[in-house]
Amino acid sequence: MRAATEKVADDDDPLQEDLKQWGAPDDVVVSLCSSVVQHDYVVWPENQEALTMFLRLQTAWHRDPSGYWCGLDYPSVQVVMTAMDRWPDQSLFADIQAMEWAVLDEIRSGR
Secondary structure, three states: OOOOOOEEOOOOOHHHHHHHHOOOOHHHHHHHHOEEOOOOOOOOHHHHHHHHHHHHOOOOEEEOOOOOEEEEOHHHHHHHHHHOOOOOOHHHHHHHHHHHHHHHHHHHHOO
16 A cells, blocks of 8 residues: 555556657656545446546536536537547446436535
8 A cells, every 4th residue: 555645657547648649758747647646435447437537527517607517518528538439438428427417416415
Protein backbone atom coordinates (compact mmCIF):
# COMPACT_ATOMS: atom_id res chain seq x y z
CA MET A 1 0.00 0.00 0.00
CA ARG A 2 1.30 3.47 -0.87
CA ALA A 3 1.39 6.40 1.50
CA ALA A 4 -1.40 8.93 0.96
CA THR A 5 1.03 11.58 -0.27
CA GLU A 6 3.15 9.47 -2.62
CA LYS A 7 3.15 10.69 -6.23
CA VAL A 8 2.74 8.08 -8.94
CA ALA A 9 2.27 7.89 -12.69
CA ASP A 10 0.07 5.03 -13.86
CA ASP A 11 1.20 3.22 -17.02
CA ASP A 12 -2.44 2.28 -17.73
CA ASP A 13 -3.65 5.87 -17.42
CA PRO A 14 -5.53 6.89 -20.60
CA LEU A 15 -4.34 10.48 -20.18
CA GLN A 16 -0.74 9.27 -20.18
CA GLU A 17 -1.40 7.23 -23.31
CA ASP A 18 -3.05 10.23 -25.02
CA LEU A 19 -0.18 12.57 -24.14
CA LYS A 20 2.41 10.11 -25.45
CA GLN A 21 0.40 9.60 -28.65
CA TRP A 22 0.37 13.38 -29.20
CA GLY A 23 4.14 13.50 -28.74
CA ALA A 24 4.35 15.17 -25.33
CA PRO A 25 7.86 15.00 -23.82
CA ASP A 26 8.32 12.37 -21.09
CA ASP A 27 8.86 14.96 -18.35
CA VAL A 28 5.55 16.64 -19.26
CA VAL A 29 3.74 13.29 -19.29
CA VAL A 30 5.08 12.35 -15.86
CA SER A 31 4.32 15.80 -14.46
CA LEU A 32 0.72 15.86 -15.72
CA CYS A 33 -0.03 12.24 -14.89
CA SER A 34 1.43 12.22 -11.40
CA SER A 35 -1.18 12.48 -8.74
CA VAL A 36 -1.60 12.18 -5.02
CA VAL A 37 -2.85 8.70 -4.27
CA GLN A 38 -5.85 8.52 -1.96
CA HIS A 39 -7.11 5.18 -0.72
CA ASP A 40 -10.65 6.27 0.06
CA TYR A 41 -12.40 3.81 -2.23
CA VAL A 42 -11.93 0.68 -4.29
CA VAL A 43 -12.98 0.41 -7.93
CA TRP A 44 -13.65 -3.12 -9.05
CA PRO A 45 -11.84 -3.99 -12.30
CA GLU A 46 -15.11 -4.59 -14.15
CA ASN A 47 -16.19 -1.00 -13.33
CA GLN A 48 -12.91 0.77 -14.13
CA GLU A 49 -13.64 1.51 -17.79
CA ALA A 50 -17.10 2.93 -17.08
CA LEU A 51 -15.78 5.09 -14.23
CA THR A 52 -12.89 6.36 -16.35
CA MET A 53 -15.24 7.24 -19.21
CA PHE A 54 -17.69 8.91 -16.79
CA LEU A 55 -14.90 11.04 -15.31
CA ARG A 56 -13.85 12.11 -18.82
CA LEU A 57 -17.36 13.55 -19.21
CA GLN A 58 -17.08 15.90 -16.24
CA THR A 59 -17.47 18.98 -18.47
CA ALA A 60 -20.40 17.57 -20.45
CA TRP A 61 -23.17 18.32 -17.95
CA HIS A 62 -26.26 20.37 -18.89
CA ARG A 63 -27.76 22.95 -16.56
CA ASP A 64 -30.81 24.97 -17.42
CA PRO A 65 -30.86 28.78 -17.07
CA SER A 66 -32.08 28.51 -13.47
CA GLY A 67 -29.11 26.28 -12.57
CA TYR A 68 -31.11 23.01 -12.43
CA TRP A 69 -28.96 19.98 -13.27
CA CYS A 70 -30.47 18.28 -16.33
CA GLY A 71 -27.94 15.52 -17.02
CA LEU A 72 -25.19 14.72 -19.45
CA ASP A 73 -25.09 16.11 -22.97
CA TYR A 74 -25.48 12.88 -24.94
CA PRO A 75 -23.91 14.18 -28.16
CA SER A 76 -20.83 14.97 -26.05
CA VAL A 77 -20.94 11.46 -24.62
CA GLN A 78 -20.93 10.08 -28.16
CA VAL A 79 -17.97 12.30 -29.13
CA VAL A 80 -15.90 11.16 -26.14
CA MET A 81 -16.81 7.49 -26.60
CA THR A 82 -16.01 7.73 -30.32
CA ALA A 83 -12.66 9.36 -29.57
CA MET A 84 -11.89 6.46 -27.25
CA ASP A 85 -12.97 3.89 -29.89
CA ARG A 86 -15.85 2.74 -27.68
CA TRP A 87 -18.89 3.94 -29.66
CA PRO A 88 -21.38 2.29 -29.94
CA ASP A 89 -20.89 0.20 -26.78
CA GLN A 90 -24.41 -0.01 -25.37
CA SER A 91 -23.27 -1.69 -22.17
CA LEU A 92 -20.73 1.05 -21.43
CA PHE A 93 -23.30 3.73 -22.31
CA ALA A 94 -25.80 2.11 -19.91
CA ASP A 95 -23.16 2.14 -17.15
CA ILE A 96 -22.52 5.85 -17.79
CA GLN A 97 -26.26 6.53 -17.63
CA ALA A 98 -26.54 4.64 -14.34
CA MET A 99 -23.82 6.85 -12.84
CA GLU A 100 -25.47 9.95 -14.31
CA TRP A 101 -28.80 9.05 -12.69
CA ALA A 102 -27.10 8.35 -9.36
CA VAL A 103 -25.42 11.77 -9.47
CA LEU A 104 -28.69 13.49 -10.37
CA ASP A 105 -30.51 11.66 -7.57
CA GLU A 106 -27.83 12.79 -5.11
CA ILE A 107 -27.91 16.41 -6.32
CA ARG A 108 -31.69 16.57 -6.23
CA SER A 109 -31.96 14.95 -2.81
CA GLY A 110 -30.22 17.95 -1.28
CA ARG A 111 -27.87 15.79 0.80
